[in-house]
Amino acid sequence: MDDLYRENILDHYRHPRNYGEIEQATIVQHEHNPLCGDQLSIYLLVENERIVDVKFKGKGCAISQASASMLSEELAGKSVDEAKAFDKQTILDLLGIPIGPVRLKCALLSLKTLKAGLYGVNLVDDDEDSL
């Protein structure tokens, strides 16, 4: 059919990795995307500036949830600084599919949630209006 719903996207959607909560989480962050109504919560357990456990819970479209699942795999074992360096391109590379401007907010919800959790503020500019 087409690139947007490649098998690995659907696989992450149907069988999300690291799905759940961490009771003793160091960082818990909830965000949502009003366009699709996507919701996402990320739980990070940080020890010695290193992410030793990651979990997420959420509901929403396949793109937003696959993105979170893939990001959670990528985060495990990374230092906080390495995680802070993740950007839009990190997510797009993980998804590996062409994302149009409308669905970008879905794809980047995971990154927005991660960054808001790590910094305590929203630093992700997912708008496409920069000149």
Add this chain to the structure above:
Amino acid sequence: MSVQTTLDIQAIREQFPLLDQSINGHRLAYLDSTATAQKPLAVLDAMDRYYRTINANVHRGVYQISEAATEAYEGTRRTIGRFIGAKSTKEIIFTRNATEAINLVAQSWGRANLQAGDRILLTVSEHHSNLVPWQLLAAQTGVELDFIELDDQGRLDLSHLDQLLTERTKLVAMTHMSNVLGTINPVERVIAAAKQVGALVLLDGAQSVPHIPVNVQALGCDFLAFSGHKMCGPTGIGVLWARRELLEAMPPFMGGGDMIKRVGLRESSWNDLPWKFEAGTPAIAEAIGLGAAIDFLNELGMQAIHERERQLTHYAWDKLSAIDGLTIFGPPAAERGGLLSFTLAGVHAHDVAAILDTQGIAVRAGHHCTHPLHDIFGVPATVRASFYLYTLEEEIDRLAEALVLARDTFQL
């Protein structure tokens, strides 16, 4: 597979050049006319002709093309007035769209006539355009909002209407036809009850005026708002109709050129109706385009268009309700206009719409500017397929096939 209609759908489609294109290797199936309708050649030509031959500002020039522009612009007012059964062109106010028309009533009539403790009755299925203007007015004046709720089939629950309409109720503002459920609301009953308590009634006709015969005298409403672009006209032009005595008593909405009679440095007096409410250079080409759209619809006949959409809705209802996991929201096909909103179990509405797009099928996914209604349904988003005079049964067949493809792709 086809059902009977008095309309020649193929001939109609030839009038809509946009429909003749491929998307992702498939012929475009445009099933989003509730969001905006496509434009026939008659509309495109009328606007093109205006810009090529008589483009000039209206109501000012004493030269020939300005007079021609004024005549074309004002002529549209007569076309619109006859179309909805107005008594005079003074009752036809051009706005940008239905939203602006409703805001005009809220800010002009509302602020001049309502005070703290007065009540406005709405329904929970209103488009944000007929909800937020009243919230703004409530914050400004202390007016209170009440809501007609829905029964379990998505119809308006009118069983408590007598309690909801109190002597403090000054206005009922409701949609004539829901943009999500497709329900053609029993507005006559609400209007009759509103009159008993002396409340005025505003109808949001954004969905009804393009699709069913609407006559303001027969309905007995006091205000009617609608948009040009949903009825084959251009964007940027809409209409407020109101009873003349109401408009005469209402203060201006916006100030500027064209809406004044005399202007002093500290005070001014207002122009006559309808220009009192049309500040600044209006959307001239768009008004002319809307006039051409109404001529186009009139030639086909609104009753014929409505009946055709009924056929399509029944056809789509049968096709879609046969799909496992698909849930249609709202009342049965017989009580609807030409649209269906639904969910597909396990597949988010935006994913459904994205897969349909790969098959060249354009539908709307989201909350359709009705957040509260989706909260009531308990779903974040629905998919909406909507039909108009150019829709083919074959396009609905393709929709059904693509929905099965979406379900199978997700294997849920």
